[in-house]
Amino acid sequence: MPKITIDGKTAEVAKGTTVLQAAQALGIVIPRYCYHPSLSISGNCRMCLVEVEKSPKLLTACSTEAADGMVVRTDSDKVKAARRDVLEYLLINHPLDCPICDQAGECGLQDYYMEHSRAKSRFPQEDKVRRQKRRALGPHLVLDNERCILCTRCVRFCSEVTKTSELEVMERGDHSYIDLKQGKALDNGYTLNLADICPVGAWTSRDFRFKQRVWFLKRTPTVCLGCATGCLMEAHHNDGVLYRLVPRPNAETNTWLCDHGRMTYKAVRAGDRLAKGVIKNGLIELEPALREAAGRIDENHPAAAVLGSPWLSVEDNAALARLAKDAIKTENFCFDFPGAQGVKDGILINEDPAPNARGARLVKDAYGGIALEELRARIVDGRVKTVVTEARAAAFVRDAVKASGARLIVFATNRADIPPAAYATLPYACYFEVPGTFVNFQGLRRRAEPSVAAPEGVRPLWALVNRLAAYSGASLHLDSAADALKEIVFK
Amino acid sequence: MAFTLTDEFKQRAEKICARYPRRDAALIPLLLELQREAGYVAEEAMDALSGYLGLPYSRVKAVVTFYTMFNRVPAGKYHLQVCRNISCHMAGAPGLLAALRARLGIEEGETTKDGLFTLSAVECLGACGDAPVLQVNEDYFGRVTAEKLDVLLEDLKHGKYPSTR
Numbered sequence: 124m125p126k127i128t129i130d131g132k133t134a135e136v137a138k139g140t141t142v143l144q145a146a147q148a149l150g151i152v153i154p155r156y157c158y159h160p161s162l163s164i165s166g167n168c169r170m171c172l173v174e175v176e177k178s179p180k181l182l183t184a185c186s187t188e189a190a191d192g193m194v195v196r197t198d199s200d201k202v203k204a205a206r207r208d209v210l211e212y213l214l215i216n217h218p219l220d221c222p223i224c225d226q227a228g229e230c231g232l233q234d235y236y237m238e239h240s241r242a243k244s245r246f247p248q249e250d251k252v253r254r255q256k257r258r259a260l261g262p263h264l265v266l267d268n269e270r271c272i273l274c275t276r277c278v279r280f281c282s283e284v285t286k287t288s289e290l291e292v293m294e295r296g297d298h299s300y301i302d303l304k305q306g307k308a309l310d311n312g313y314t315l316n317l318a319d320i321c322p323v324g325a326w327t328s329r330d331f332r333f334k335q336r337v338w339f340l341k342r343t344p345t346v347c348l349g350c351a352t353g354c355l356m357e358a359h360h361n362d363g364v365l366y367r368l369v370p371r372p373n374a375e376t377n378t379w380l381c382d383h384g385r386m387t388y389k390a391v392r393a394g395d396r397l398a399k400g401v402i403k404n405g406l407i408e409l410e411p412a413l414r415e416a417a418g419r420i421d422e423n424h425p426a427a428a429v430l431g432s433p434w435l436s437v438e439d440n441a442a443l444a445r446l447a448k449d450a451i452k453t454e455n456f457c458f459d460f461p462g463a464q465g466v467k468d469g470i471l472i473n474e475d476p477a478p479n480a481r482g483a484r485l486v487k488d489a490y491g492g493i494a495l496e497e498l499r500a501r502i503v504d505g506r507v508k509t510v511v512t513e514a515r516a517a518a519f520v521r522d523a524v525k526a527s528g529a530r531l532i533v534f535a536t537n538r539a540d541i542p543p544a545a546y547a548t549l550p551y552a553c554y555f556e557v558p559g560t561f562v563n564f565q566g567l568r569r570r571a572e573p574s575v576a577a578p579e580g581v582r583p584l585w586a587l588v589n590r591l592a593a594y595s596g597a598s599l600h601l602d603s604a605a606d607a608l609k610e611i612v613f614k
Numbered sequence: 615m616a617f618t619l620t621d622e623f624k625q626r627a628e629k630i631c632a633r634y635p636r637r638d639a640a641l642i643p644l645l646l647e648l649q650r651e652a653g654y655v656a657e658e659a660m661d662a663l664s665g666y667l668g669l670p671y672s673r674v675k676a677v678v679t680f681y682t683m684f685n686r687v688p689a690g691k692y693h694l695q696v697c698r699n700i701s702c703h704m705a706g707a708p709g710l711l712a713a714l715r716a717r718l719g720i721e722e723g724e725t726t727k728d729g730l731f732t733l734s735a736v737e738c739l740g741a742c743g744d745a746p747v748l749q750v751n752e753d754y755f756g757r758v759t760a761e762k763l764d765v766l767l768e769d770l771k772h773g774k775y776p777s778t779r
């Protein structure tokens with residue numbers, strides 16, 4: 124294994140390791156634009172130049188393989204001068220519109236300029252090459268060709284990750300710019316990653332544009348509930364409002380996020396967000412809604428059933444299991460969701476659109492219950508007359524409910540999710556508002572952490588379950604989400 | 615009108631592809647073939663060729679736009695390309711260009727109304743020893759003077775294609 128010395132520190136690295144990676148392992152960060160750990164190496168930006176002993180010229184650290192006995196300096200005067208020059212070069216045609224640029228505050232040009240240059244440009248502002256600005260390309264992105272430094276990260280992402288190859292560098296020299304086919308939209312399901320990996324403000328998100336200055340954003344690590352892949356991500360928010368979701372790259376699951384997952388936060392403040400209960404089609408306050416629901420359940424306990432949901436956290440599913448077992452005292456409960464699970468597009472998106480089928484299975488392991496087929500049969504033959512479940516999970520028994528006219532009581536966050544057959548709907552706090560545990564398709568346990576407060580009067584689902592039980596005269600002693608987990612064994 | 619590659623073209627193309635270890639390596643020679651046939655490489659031709667070679671359209675377009683030798687709009691019968699790089703510049707290229715603009719009444723990148731001439735300024739043609747150099751379609755004319763230019767234009771107008779020297 125080659126031994127390499129960088130700025131006086133020595134490390135032994137695996138063969139094939141680049142100087143940039145070796146430096147990183149030694150805690151030395153070499154500035155870079157075109158290099159991205161998850162994309163092929165391009166070596167075009169020259170920002171990573173370092174001095175290598177016995178080499179007459181500076182070398183690009185991102186594309187130079189570490190060799191045995193190599194002695195590298197990243198802090199010599201020659202390297203510092205090179206960084207200044209590369210920055211001056213990259214900024215020749217840059218519009219410097221930071222005051223109206225979304226990238227400001229997390230921009231590679233700003234950061235490196237402050238760190239490595241601070242020199243005055245010798246190129247007059249008036250002579251800059253002008254390019255197209257504000258090009259809406261596809262449903263999620265805007266491209267500003269003037270800001271682009273032609274690092275080709277976006278080009279490589281589209282050819283290597285999504286393999287859709289929409290983008291290329293057109294023309295050459297200072298005529299060059301990023302473009303795609305005339306009249307085509309950039310819409311490959313993963314486009315918002317371009318706004319993340321673009322080191323400057325060339326690609327920006329249409330959704331996030333001009334909403335917040337990034338330095339005001341607070342960051343909460345959480346998990347995407349857009350499908351069973353359960354990508355790790357970070358929610359960015361300020362003053363109780365969510366603004367965007369970005370990936371938390373990790374070796375197990377994801378480097379990127381899909382566009383669908385990226386937009387899941389929109390439901391939190393959507394126009395159809397439920398803050399009140401719904402009986403048939405009319406809105407009513409939460410307490411009367413709960414009382415009504417409990418009354419219907421109490422009409423006939425043996426004919427009530429509880430169906431868990433792969434869209435709910437393990438905690439909320441466990442609370443529902445307790446409702447069935449300890450309050451309603453029925454055998455009619457089901458936490459059995461097979462769900463085809465596996466990545467369906469070869470990138471991230473899972474065959475199972477629900478995030479927690481495996482978490483629901485843990486609840487089944489702890490509390491038992493009947494199979495989904497059996498529940499459907501009992502609904503159809505009239506043994507079950509009332510079903511309590513979550514709005515999207517109601518689809519699992521839709522045909523049975525339709526056939527028998529059984530009464531449906533659902534928990535929902537948004538009106539659009541409520542099945543037409545629902546008799547009563549109870550609003551609950553989503554997992555951007557309350558914590559929850561989820562188990563992704565790989566069996567990895569993941570936490571959703573709250574980043575914003577629930578709308579006034581909206582409570583966690585386990586707390587609603589606690590109230591329903593109380594109306595039925597039973598106490599479940601659920602004072603927190605964690606209380607519901609007591610009997611669950613995580614593998 | 616949809617553009618299709620003719621069978622005749624495809625036969626030639628197969629032979630060209632066979633010269634390379636990978637089909638897509640034949641991109642530039644095939645673009646030149648297309649240009650030879652039509653005088654330029656149309657947007658639809660790029661589409662058809664990308665399908666034929668199994669390359670993304672964007673790749674084909676990037677190559678066509680990278681090389682100034684590919685015309686993206688129909689050129690006149692004679693494409694006059696004046697080198698404007700250093701050697702030719704010092705040997706009188708600016709005067710040559712100005713003379714052509716005046717004689718033809720067009721700017722660079724334009725085509726005369728009769729469709730006879732297209733004028734372009736191009737980068738070094740790799741024939742600096744003969745500066746100033748003018749390329750007409752695929753032929754080079756070196757050490758071009760005002761007199762030589764007059765003769766050349768007259769010849770071309772009368773359908774006489776002179777030898778290159």
Ligand code: SF4
Pocket residue numbers: 270271272273274275276277278301320321322323325326
């Ligand atoms: S748009 Fe951004 S990612 Fe793409 S080449 Fe330009 S600077 Fe790089």
Ligand code: SF4
Pocket residue numbers: 347348349350351352353354377379380381382383384385471472473
């Ligand atoms: S692949 Fe699934 S978990 Fe990952 S971001 Fe998309 S929807 Fe979310």
Ligand code: FES
Pocket residue numbers: 154155156157158165166167168169170171172183184185186
């Ligand atoms: S990061 Fe090495 S050349 Fe761009």
Ligand code: FES
Pocket residue numbers: 697698699700701702703737738739740741742745747
């Ligand atoms: S400079 Fe004109 S041919 Fe080289």
